[in-house]
Amino acid sequence: xxxxxxxxxxxxxxxxxxxxxxxxxxxxxxxxxxxxxxxxxxxxxxxxxxxxxxxxxxxxxxxxxxxxxxxxxxxxxxxxxxxxxxxxxxxxxxxxxxxxxxxxxxxxxxxxxxxxxxxxxxxxxxxxxxxxxxxxxxxxxxxxxxxxxxxxxxxxxxxxxxxxxxxxxxxxxxxxxxxxxxxxxxxxxxxxxxxxxxxxxxxxxxxxxxxxxxxxxxxxxxxxxxxxxxxxx
Numbered sequence: 001x002x003x004x005x006x007x008x009x010x011x012x013x014x015x016x017x018x019x020x021x022x023x024x025x026x027x028x029x030x031x032x033x034x035x036x037x038x039x040x041x042x043x044x045x046x047x048x049x050x051x052x053x054x055x056x057x058x059x060x061x062x063x064x065x066x067x068x069x070x071x072x073x074x075x076x077x078x079x080x081x082x083x084x085x086x087x088x089x090x091x092x093x094x095x096x097x098x099x100x101x102x103x104x105x106x107x108x109x110x111x112x113x114x115x116x117x118x119x120x121x122x123x124x125x126x127x128x129x130x131x132x133x134x135x136x137x138x139x140x141x142x143x144x145x146x147x148x149x150x151x152x153x154x155x156x157x158x159x160x161x162x163x164x165x166x167x168x169x170x171x172x173x174x175x176x177x178x179x180x181x182x183x184x185x186x187x188x189x190x191x192x193x194x195x196x197x198x199x200x201x202x203x204x205x206x207x208x209x210x211x212x213x214x215x216x217x218x219x220x221x222x223x224x225x226x227x228x229x230x231x232x233x
Contacts, residue, residue, distance in 0.1 A: 001053045006092055009052065012045040013085050021078065024071050031071050038074045042066045042081065049084075054091055056109065059133055060084050083141055106139040106147065106217055107132040111224050120231045123161055131157065132224075144208040145196045151213075151220060152193035155185055161227055174226070181222045189216045 019041055022034045042064070049061040064081060068074050112132050115125045131154050138146040155167045164170045171182045192212055 001051075005048065005051060008048045009045075009088065010092065012041070012048050013089065015041045016045055016078075016081070016085065019078075021071065021074050026071075035068055035071060035074055038078070039066065039068050042068070042077060045081070045085075049088055052088065052091070056105070056136065057084070057088055057091060060087070060137055063137070087140075104140050105136045106213070106220070107136055107224065108221065111221065111228070114228055115224070118228070118231050123231065125231075128154070128157065128227075139213070142210075144210060144213055147213055148189065148193040148196055148208065151185070151216070152190055154220075155190070155223070158223075158227060161230055178222060178226060181219050182226075185216060185219050185223060189213075189219070 019038060021038065022030050024031075026034075043066045046061055046064050046066055050058060052058050052061065061084060064084070065077065068077055112129055115129050115132070118125055131150055135147055135150045135154070138144075138150065155170075159166050159170050162170045162173065164173060167182075167186050171179055171186050174182055192208070196208060
């Protein structure tokens with residue numbers, strides 16, 4: 001990434017960081033002006049930052065919705081973009097950032113790249129890759145409920161690759177060394193996702209933490225490796 005692009009990205013970030021939104025009960029003309037100015041700033045940021053040379057960051061930037069028509073959409077977009085801005089600043093100013101961000105991915109970028117390279121007549125991996133990217137994006141943002149649900153969606157999605165009707169069949173038909181690893185995804189991780197899906201609101205809640213999902217990173221990686229092996233046969 002050349003210095004000119006870095007400067008443009010930093011300038012657009014600075015404008016967003018200096019931006020002060022008004023309150024929802026402010027004068028309507030002031031609200032309209034805030035929405036208009038923010039719309040310009042966020043589009044400018046997306047234009048420059050989407051040319052960054054880190055694939056993961058670029059993907060996050062491309063997902064930013066720049067369409068804002070109410071002050072509440074300004075608040076929401078502002079909130080969504082803050083962690084992305086911090087990641088980009090770290091990437092530009094901290095040489096070791098790429099190593100650090102790789103450690104924060106739930107699915108290895110190498111695996112995602114390998115899936116993108118597969119040309120298979122029977123299965124289009126576009127959606128599978130998107131699920132993996134969304135797992136990573138939510139994992140980095142600390143959206144652990146979303147991560148658990150996306151992993152459950154993934155294991156429900158891939159059985160046809162293994163000529164199976166459901167993930168239980170995938171596990172049952174796996175080799176003995178792989179079976180125990182995949183079984184943990186089917187039983188333990190699925191239970192975590194089901195808990196967060198079906199648990200109704202209570203007087204006091206505890207949010208899920210990274211520790212609930214961290215133990216299953218290796219299990220998911222083995223599953224994705226098995227998919228790569230199967231589709232490359």
